[in-house]
Amino acid sequence: MELLSQAKKWGVRSLLIQGLTFLSVLTSAFMIWKGLSLFTNSESPVVVVLSGSMKPAYDRGDILFLHNGFSPIEVGEVVVYKLNEKPIPIVHRVMKVHTENESGKQYLLTKGDNNSADDRGLYNPGQTWIQRDEIIGRVKGFVPYAGMGTIWMNDYPYLKTVLLGTLCVMSLFGSD
Amino acid sequence: MYNLFQRLGSITSLAMSMFMALLILISATTPFIPSNPTHEVTLHDVKTTTGRMVDPADRTSRSAEYARLTFDLDADLTSMFNWNTKLLFAYITADFESPGFDTNRIVVWDRIIRNTRQAKLRLRKNHNKYFLRNYAKTFENVRNANLTLHINPVPYLGIMYDKSVATIPLDIPRPERRASGA
Helix, strand or coil: HHHHHHHHHCHHHHHHHHHHHHHHHHHHHHHHHHHHHHHHCCCCEEECCCCCCCCCCCCCCCCCEEEEECCCCCCCCEEEEECCCCCCCEEEEEEEEEECCCCCCCEEECCCCCCCCCCCCCCCCCCCEEEEHHEEEEEEEEEECCHHHHHHHHCCCCHHHHHHHHHHHHHHCCCC | CCCCCHHHHHHHHHHHHHHHHHHHHHHHHHHHCCCCCCEEEEEEEEEECCCCCCCCHHHHHHEEEEEEEHHHHHHEEEHHCCCCCEEEEEEEEEEEECCCCCEEEEEEEEEEECCCHHHHHEEEEECCCCCCCCCCCCCCCCEEEEEEEEEEEEEEEEEECCCCCCCCCEEECCCCCCCCCC
């Protein structure tokens, strides 16, 4: 197999070095992501908008940059929140804020701009308000349409395998 | 440097770097584009009622007090539209303090303004679009109430800035409890 003979030509050491370079690229990307999460106090500082409930401001496929921080949420801010028992993050605007005196606990109500009703139908049964810790972050910046790739890969899973396959093929034959 | 793939690769990486630089420049300069919006909110009337089932998701709503506002709004927001403005989100909030709660802020009216034709607002005797009630069931002991107009421009690209570009604090004390019923 040409691959094996090529590998033998390079030698074990150079293969190991290549492996190490690859690993260090992966881990530095991971470190940057986690560092950004720490800085913004958000578990996912970059999200892709999945639904059209915030049209015309944010449409499917937009990439949002979030910053959570520690300060209380202000009314009118567009936030991404994830309910405690549901795995999907939702981007909507905060319509009502009630902040308690001593504890600083906040009671928040959200609504999508393109929806006629507020989000109480989306919350957990019996839940009428959401809390500060269910907020992943406030939207601070965005790039339109840049996340369409993620949407396509979610809608058409075979695209993921096609993409991975092409990447593998290109990396195997690309070093000449 | 003669391979097709290498050429495509270097073009793509140059394009990516230029896109990043553009993104940073646009994000940094858009908030500083000057604008001078004019706005005026007049409050005509506030009525508080109870005894209506208004919110199917909130079981306490049947006996809670709901306030109904009547207001006028005059605004000229055309100067807030620059090349990087996708839309303006205008909303009016009612802010007040109540026992146990430092801040209560409730959006009572909002509108999306998509272009300069829609940017001249002239509202007369409008009511609040959204229910206005306290977290507690009554408005008793509510202090420092006012109505604030916020305008939030959403850019085509870049950072969200100036959440409330133009706020007019309007110190209108909300009447505490009027007759319940109609």
